[in-house]
Amino acid sequence: MLEGLMAEIGRIVILTGAGISAESGIDTFRSAGGLWEQHRVEDVATPEGFARNPNLVLNFYDMRRAALANVAPNPAHSALARLEREFSGELLLVTQNVDDLHERGGSARVLHMHGELKSALCTACEMRSPWHTTMIDRPPCPVCRAPTLRPDVVWFGEMPYEMGRIYRALETCDLFVSIGTSGAVYPAAGFVQEARANGARTLELNLEPSEGSRCFHETRHGPASVLVPQWVEEVLDA
Numbered sequence: 001m002l003e004g005l006m007a008e009i010g011r012i013v014i015l016t017g018a019g020i021s022a023e024s025g026i027d028t029f030r031s032a033g034g035l036w037e038q039h040r041v042e043d044v045a046t047p048e049g050f051a052r053n054p055n056l057v058l059n060f061y062d063m064r065r066a067a068l069a070n071v072a073p074n075p076a077h078s079a080l081a082r083l084e085r086e087f088s089g090e091l092l093l094v095t096q097n098v099d100d101l102h103e104r105g106g107s108a109r110v111l112h113m114h115g116e117l118k119s120a121l122c123t124a125c126e127m128r129s130p131w132h133t134t135m136i137d138r139p140p141c142p143v144c145r146a147p148t149l150r151p152d153v154v155w156f157g158e159m160p161y162e163m164g165r166i167y168r169a170l171e172t173c174d175l176f177v178s179i180g181t182s183g184a185v186y187p188a189a190g191f192v193q194e195a196r197a198n199g200a201r202t203l204e205l206n207l208e209p210s211e212g213s214r215c216f217h218e219t220r221h222g223p224a225s226v227l228v229p230q231w232v233e234e235v236l237d238a
Ligand code: OAD
Pocket: 016, 017, 018, 019, 020, 022, 023, 028, 029, 030, 031, 034, 045, 096, 097, 114, 154, 155, 156, 179, 180, 181, 182, 183, 184, 185, 205, 206, 207, 208, 209, 210, 222, 223, 224, 225
């Protein structure tokens, strides 16, 4: 379907989810044995959960941050970095992931709409600071010195980052590609309809049909480490 169209593609928006990092060894959320089977969303991914038991929440994200040291980007991350370097049009890479594997795979411009494990948000001064260690020990905010840091991760009930910029890009893109996401969480799950309504072609690359598969013009099923390099090759060869 996309062959022949690629030559006309000047603006691409890519959305990635946990599936792109699965082959690097990071658990997805909704698979069997995934993160949301091991932990209650209400406990570790809501402001109310944090208010109820901050130590549980700080420890959960401290562990996830520390676990990043044991994983590495896979060929899907590297392929998107190659696309960023070699594609002559405009590219916006939006990820729901809080890991840093896109950056470590070589992508220089990544929009983390759900925040980042390696960032801290101060609940006192609201500044975001790069963060690489733990928070359970209540370290001071690098900006205001108050011991009021929380993970800079967007929890349920909170507004994702940079929605204005993302919707502007969805209005004008020629192609929207969704990679490794179940399509279960809004607003990201609605990006495909937004892009389609504005005339973009839409492509899903996922291990299996997602909840929103039927909304896409084309879906390809398989592991991201195979599908993404293949697709990038097609775009760059067009
Ligand atoms: P999910 O765990 O909901 O979905 C991951 C998707 O990746 C599933 O559809 C899998 O089939 C697919 N998948 C698994 N392995 C794959 C592979 N090797 N190659 C390609 N696809 C693969 O994760 P997300 O959709 O990212 O939000 O979840 C969205 C949001 O829900 C997350 O950002 C997080 C979570 O609650 C917050 O915490 C705010």
